[in-house]
Amino acid sequence: MKTTRILCLSLALTACARVDHLGRPPELTSPRETEEFMAMVNPPLDLPIGSGRPEAAASLWSGSTSALINDRRAAIRGDILTVVIEIDDRAEISNSSGRSRSSRESASIPQMMGIPQRLANKLPEGASFDELADASASSSYRGNGNISRRDKLTLRVAATVIDRLPNGSLHISGTQEVRVNHELRELTVSGFVRPGDIDRNNEIAYDRIAGARISYGGRGQISDVQQPRYGQQIADILLPY
Template structure:
């Protein structure tokens, strides 16, 4: 465990004095989708759709459909999250019980048992119990989230039912801090607007991650030794 911590720290030392590197696009799913698919014919300028028309039928046309519809196409994901949640619960419970049992008469058996019992004890009041319990609980949750972002995503797969699987990644580096936005999910072609945009609430199985790496992020995280201690130590 100590060796693992040391090796991890040495890997971080190699980044001292350097800005965080961008994630390579080569080898990613988006890269494969774009380079494995041929450019559709309707994207390229084409002639008139028929002899009597002044307009062509391709997406380069003024009236062409520019929405993403197949593997390798690009669309814009609009993320506008402004959620508020407030939950408050209160519960109470009270319970009490009392039991008193005895056997004063039963074919003379209690009297015979009483002869062997200490003074003051008898089967007429064999045992008596009392119990009570009280519970009260209160809980509340207040949450507010707001996020407004736009990111270009690539259609990386066309499912047999026509649904498109999209992936998008955006990285912005400012000085020694790199901010990263990742979005993945499934969309229906019919939900893509005429502006070739789709809102996050129409993405099934949406996975949206907004974070970063660099000097500021490193300062906000505890050291590796402290993280190990927090995980291993039981107190």
């Protein structure tokens, strides 16, 4: 009984995620609740030379990373850069295996110092030492496997530097939400990049992000219809057939 109550409570809590768009579009996440916003409002303590100093306003030289011949690139906590995602992967794996075996064994004692002939009269009718044992066995196995997969995704998303690691690498994170009618599309990207891999347009390709985590999905009425009900998902896990 206690287990049933816990199961019902967990189902109720899980279903609450869909209540926010019951009869209306799903709510957008507030940008002020993200790690990117916290990185922008809490800059690092080691500010670049020249920034934030009173005498910098009267000087012709600016200590910022901007220059006359190139664009400013993300380098410190709170800076923004563009992540270019162009995934076009294809994987095909095919293998086959086969195995067969056949064996036959037979044994007979037609002559053995006259003993079989002496005992033949005592054997049941139809029994004989001429064909004492006869056995045969055979087995065969064949397996085939084929995997074919194609992934293609082309996106661009702005990410924010949320931390600068001791070795100089940048920890970036970016989110994007687009709502169309009652469906919300969500895109998230995070990982670690080297400042030198950021090009002059302040962009970086996804294949230069270490530990990249890219998620593209959505939530809303259409996504709910495409997913099996929670009861069906639980039944698929518990039922052994």
